[in-house]
Structure formats: structure tokens, C-alpha cells
Amino acid sequence: MRVIIPPIKSQGIKTKLVPWIQALVPDVSGRWIEPFIGTGVVAINSGFRRAILSDTNPHIIRFYQAVQERRITPSIVREYLEREGEILRKAGNKGYDHFTYIKDRFNREHDPLDFLFLSRAGFNGMIRFNRKGEWNIPFCQKPERFRRTYVTKIVNQVRDVSCLIQPEWRFLNKPFEEVIPIATEMDIIYCDPPYMGRYVDYYSGWTEDDEHHLFELLSTTKARFILSTWHHNDYRKNEMVQKYWRHFNIVTRDHFYHSGGKIENRRAIVEALVFNFSANIQKHNYGVEPKPKQLMLLEERVEYITQQLSRADVV
Numbered sequence: 001m002r003v004i005i006p007p008i009k010s011q012g013i014k015t016k017l018v019p020w021i022q023a024l025v026p027d028v029s030g031r032w033i034e035p036f037i038g039t040g041v042v043a044i045n046s047g048f049r050r051a052i053l054s055d056t057n058p059h060i061i062r063f064y065q066a067v068q069e070r071r072i073t074p075s076i077v078r079e080y081l082e083r084e085g086e087i088l089r090k091a092g093n094k095g096y097d098h099f100t101y102i103k104d105r106f107n108r109e110h111d112p113l114d115f116l117f118l119s120r121a122g123f124n125g126m127i128r129f130n131r132k133g134e135w136n137i138p139f140c141q142k143p144e145r146f147r148r149t150y151v152t153k154i155v156n157q158v159r160d161v162s163c164l165i166q167p168e169w170r171f172l173n174k175p176f177e178e179v180i181p182i183a184t185e186m187d188i189i190y191c192d193p194p195y196m197g198r199y200v201d202y203y204s205g206w207t208e209d210d211e212h213h214l215f216e217l218l219s220t221t222k223a224r225f226i227l228s229t230w231h232h233n234d235y236r237k238n239e240m241v242q243k244y245w246r247h248f249n250i251v252t253r254d255h256f257y258h259s260g261g262k263i264e265n266r267r268a269i270v271e272a273l274v275f276n277f278s279a280n281i282q283k284h285n286y287g288v289e290p291k292p293k294q295l296m297l298l299e300e301r302v303e304y305i306t307q308q309l310s311r312a313d314v315v
Contacts, residue, residue, distance in 0.1 A: 004164060007077075007157040008039045008060065009119050010127045014192065014228065017271060018045045020253060021190070026224055026277055030186030033223070035176035036193050040064060043190075044164050054172035054179045057127075061173045063112040067162050068169065072112060074159040078151060080113045085146025088121070095143030107134040120154065121145050176214060183223035191218070192228040195238075208240075215244040224277045231272035238272075245274040 003018045014021065021042060032048035037055045055061055066072040084102065091098035099121055106114035119127055122137035130136040172179065176193070183189050193214060194206035218225050229245065230238050231252045241250070252272045 003041070004044050004160045005157055006040045006044055006161055007116060007120075007154050008063065008127075009125045010039050011125055012195075013039050013041055015041050017228075017253075018042060021226065021228070021273065022046070024226055024251070024273055024275060024279060025188060025190075026279070028186060028188045028224065030184060030188070030223075033179065033183050033187050033189045035179040035189070035191055037061075037064075037171075038192060040161070042192065044161055046190075049166050049168055051166070051169045052172065052179065052182060053169060054174050054176070056173070056175055057129075058173045059110065059112070059115045061171045062110065063115055064161075064165065065171045066112045067158065068165045068167075068171065070162075072158065073162065074155045077113070077116070077158045078155045081117070081146050081151045081154060084117055085151060088146065089143050091143065094141065095145075096139050096141070099139040103135050116154070120150075177217065180214075180217045180221060183221055185222040187223040189218070189221065189223050189225040190228075191225060195230050211240050211244065218276070219247070221276075225275060227274040229272050229274060231270040233269040241272060241274075245272075248274045248276050249279065250274050251279075 003015055005015055018041060022045065025046070030050070032043060032046045032051040032053075034043050034051070034053050035055075037043055037053045037060060040053070040060070043051060043053050053064070063072070084098070088095045088098045091101075102114050102117055102121075105111070106118060118135055118137070119125075121140055121142075122135075123140050126137050128136045176191070180189060191214065193210070214227075218227065227245065227248075229241065231241055231250075232238060250272050252270050254268055254270055
């Protein structure tokens with residue numbers, strides 16, 4: 001399965017886990033519902049023509065709405081990044097002066113293109129905001145960040161995403177409490193909330209009360225759901241799994257996860273997928289064997305993505 005990588009970057013992005021997640025998705029006729037869209041990598045690769053995608057971070061939602069409405073296009077992104085990247089390269093204080101200028105402008109005007117710039121020029125690929133809702137990540141200290149090849153890479157990602165975002169996808173800036181109840185028995189909910197007990201790089205924070213409320217909502221939903229979380233690492237277990245999620249089916253696998261700015265936080269952990277439906281699971285740890293029907297669906301998604309990208313190349 002070819003994984004389409006989104007232009008928005010953040011720590012904890014699920015790019016390498018997308019095939020694993022998609023292999024577990026059951027055959028449903030309804031919508032893909034994602035209350036924590038984050039970078040959008042799982043939703044973009046879902047293959048669903050109807051979706052409800054939400055996040056409490058309004059800047060992520062504004063960006064993808066702009067792409068969907070063609071207010072942000074590959075050519076617009078190229079022109080913007082080439083212009084701002086050249087100014088950054090020549091700016092004083094080794095580029096930091098222009099980074100600060102973009103940051104201040106973004107905090108005033110909330111331009112989605114400035115958000116894209118900051119997400120790619122911020123330290124260590126992090127997205128974080130302070131309590132006032134202002135950008136709170138420093139410059140990566142690379143004034144030549146936006147070289148031609150890097151700009152082209154981002155432009156191609158915008159192109160890919162614009163091909164896959166469907167007219168029937170709804171982007172919402174709402175908390176998960178308002179999104180999950182929308183789901184019906186025909187839908188699939190995918191949840192990737194902040195990880196309790198790990199570094200929280202999230203717009204509005206995350207507490208155990210939030211985890212408990214999420215558990216209550218997913219326990220009563222008529223829809224099928226998949227929840228991403230962490231299971232354990234070399235030092236400790238995720239207490240929330242034992243406290244809440246053990247009541248559902250769980251599969252796990254090793255994953256090298258970048259979490260936070262400190263080197264000591266970048267270690268392999270065991271990721272977990274929690275779900276409320278039956279699947280052809282061979283063993284608890286390290287995997288799920290897709291059913292033949294699921295394999296067919298995955299092949300159809302790959303074919304659909306390839307067709308969309310081919311059409312974009314022609315245009």
C-alpha cells in the first residue's frame with residue numbers, strides 16, 4: 001500500500017503505521033469519522049468518499065478546508081514557499097528574524113500558508129501552542145530550510161492531498177465529545193488522541209478525565225471504532241490500557257516513536273490498536289491478519305489513489 005504523506009508535519013505522525021491501521025478497518029458502508037485528525041495522514045489514506053474529520057486545533061482544519069476549496073493549490077504553495085524561503089535565507093540573525101516575523105503574523109492573522117511554513121520550519125518537527133493559542137515552537141535554525149528540492153517535496157504533498165480530499169468530506173473544529181455522537185452503526189470511528197503518560201504535543205492538552213470521557217463515549221457508540229494508543233515501553237506500561245481499554249480487543253506492534261524534544265524520549269514503544277469488533281487475529285502481539293475481503297478493499301483503495309494521482313498529472 002502506497003502511503004500518501006501530508007504536507008503538515010508533527011511528532012507522532014502515523015505514516016509508518018497507516019498500512020497496519022488500514023488492515024484492521026472493517027467493511028462498512030458509512031463514513032470515516034476522525035475526532036482527532038492531527039496531520040491527517042490516516043484520514044487521507046482511508047479511501048473513504050464520505051468522512052467527518054475534526055480537531056480542536058483550528059489551524060489544521062483551516063488548512064485542509066483551504067485545500068479542499070482550492071484556495072490553497074500546489075502552485076500557490078510553491079510561489080509562497082519560494083518567496084518566503086528566499087527572505088528567510090537572507091534574513092538577519094541567521095534567519096530567525098524572518099521566522100519571528102512569520103510567527104507574529106500568523107498569531108495575528110492565522111493564515112493557513114503561514115501555518116504550513118511554521119510547521120516545516122519549527123524546531124524538531126513539532127506543533128505546539130501556548131495558553132493564548134499562539135505558536136510556541138522556536139526556529140529550527142536552518143535559514144536555507146526551503147531549498148528547491150524541499151519546496152518541491154511539499155508542493156507534491158499538497159498535490160497528492162488535494163487529489164484525495166473528497167467533496168463529501170466535512171472538516172470540523174469541534175471537541176471529540178461533539179463528534180463521536182454523530183456516528184451511526186454504519187460508520188467507522190478512528191481515534192488518535194494524545195497519549196496519556198507520554199509527551200503531549202496537542203493544541204488543547206489532555207488529561208485522564210478526557211481519557212475517561214473518551215472511553216465512555218466509545219463504549220456506548222453504535223459505530224465500530226479503532227483507537228490508537230501506546231501499550232508499553234522498556235520502562236513502564238500504559239496504565240490507561242489496563243484501566244479502560246482492556247475491555248475491548250487489542251493488537252500491538254513495535255514502533256519507533258519520536259516524542260518531545262529530548263533525545264531520551266525517542267525510543268521504541270509498543271503501539272496498540274483497540275477496537276470493538278471481531279477480526280481474524282492470529283495472536284495478541286504484533287499484528288492482525290486481514291481477511292480476504294479486507295485485502296480486496298485495500299487493493300481498491302490503492303487503485304483509487306493511483307487513479308486520482310494520474311488524473312492530477314494530466315491536469
